[in-house]
Amino acid sequence: MANESHTYTYPKTILNKGSGYLSGYSHTLNPYAGCSFSCSYCYVRQMPISLFRQEQWGTWVDIKQDAAKLLRKELSLAKRKGAVMIFMSTSTDPYQPAEYKERVTRSLLEAMVDEPPDFVLVQTRSPLVRRDIDLFAQLGDKVRISMTVETDLEHIRKQFTPEAPPIAARLKTLQLLADAGIPAQATIAPLLPSSGRFPKLLKPLVNRVCIDDYFMGDGSGGKRTRKIGVEAIYKRLGLEDWYKPGAYRIVYDRFIEEFPEEQVYISQKGFEP
Structure with a gap:
């Protein structure tokens, strides 16, 4: 993104x-x-980290220095107290463009390889995640990659997330993860309008799918998303029926025709360790 500030x-x-x-x-x-x-539609836009910042969401990134050093110390302490289950990340993409140069995420994974948590879920929508297949292989069944693929329709993706990576590149990345034997899931969250062929596209790539929407998944029953005003995009596209609490059933029903029911998770269940 042009004029993005890094601190x-x-x-x-x-x-x-x-x-x-x-x-x-x-x-x-x-x-x-x-x-x-x-x-x-990012719910973080309505969280304090964004609301109290003078700059527009998406135009700034804070790069955490000495992150791996901190993690090594905190992991060691946390493991003494019980099972350590890590969700990375909740309010940022660990593989956004800054990671190409800064490699903060990679340094954190290296720390985890040395001092493994009981489990880590890596949530991203970026094909850059493929770079770290070597580290995921070392973590084995202690890691799961959760790749956001909200739709199979690239023209829809461009309307809602023009700065995000193309759908085809994410599907290719899921294929590479599968080829390398890395545990991964496709996360249709928040689900956007999609076609009937979506399940067939994902079937060869994953054996685990998570479906979520604004109403179940933004932490406020959809209130945060309403404040952002994302509904206006649906109206502009004439796709208001997709912005309803029951719309997820369209996608769920399509997926359980193609996948075994136990491989298709709804909302919170799909993100659990």
């Missing part, structure tokens, strides 16, 4: 307590603050 920060801690929607996790981990993918 280097020195956080005092890197692991945060998991709670609420992510109560199945002991900790959350965000390599960056801010996210240049700037998705129109």
Whole structure:
């Protein structure tokens, strides 16, 4: 994104307590603050980290320095207290463009290879995740990659997330993860309008699918998303029927025709360890 500002920060801690929607996790981990993918529907736009910032969401990224050093120390302490289950990331994409140069996420994964948590879920929509297949292989069944693929329709993706990576590149990445034997799921969250061929596209790539929407998944029953005004995009496209609490059933029903029911998860269940 043009005119994006990068700031280097020195956080005092890197692991945060998991709670609420992510109560199945002991900790959350965000390599960056801010996210240049700037998705129109991102609930983080309505969170304090964004609301109290003078700059527009998507135009700034804070790069956490000494993140891996902090994590090594905090992981060691946390493991003494019990199982360590990490969700990375909750309010940023760990593989957004800044990661190409800064490699904060990679350094955190290297720390986890040396001091493995019991489980880490890596949530991203970026094909850059393929770069770290070597580290995921070392983590084995302690890791799962959750690749956001909200739709199979590239023209729809462009309307809602013009700064995000193309759908085809994400599907290719899921194929590479599968070829490397890395545990992965396709996360249709928040689900956008899609076609009937979507399940067939994903079937050869994953054996686990998570479907979520604004009403179940934004942490406020859809209120945060309403404040953002994303409904206007649906109206402009004449797709208002997709912006309803029951719309997820369209996608769910299509997927259970193609996938075994136990491989298709709804909302929170799909993100659990």
